[in-house]
Amino acid sequence: MTTESDKIVLQVIEKYAQRSELGVSKYGTTLEKNNHDNYLKHLQEELMDASLYLEKLMTLNKEITRLVRDHSNNAELGQLIRQLIS
Numbered sequence: 001m002t003t004e005s006d007k008i009v010l011q012v013i014e015k016y017a018q019r020s021e022l023g024v025s026k027y028g029t030t031l032e033k034n035n036h037d038n039y040l041k042h043l044q045e046e047l048m049d050a051s052l053y054l055e056k057l058m059t060l061n062k063e064i065t066r067l068v069r070d071h072s073n074n075a076e077l078g079q080l081i082r083q084l085i086s
Contacts, residue, residue: 060084
């Protein structure tokens with residue numbers, strides 16, 4: 001076992017803690033105590049949203065890759081990428 005911390009893992013843990021606090025504040029209960037929601041439906045909806053976000057990011061990645069390949073001028077490339085993501 002290593003004593004070195006993984007910064008990515010720590011960032012995710014912090015986000016989980018923040019998300020939990022937000023949920024308790026918003027819904028007045030913890031996930032552990034909530035027995036009323038349809039978790040399978042919630043999961044399905046979240047995964048459907050995630051697939052849409054993934055498709056958007058894959059499309060952006062493909063377009064940025066094409067721009068980098070087609071434009072060797074750094075200033076021009078930067079301008080095109082800024083237009084793409086704004």
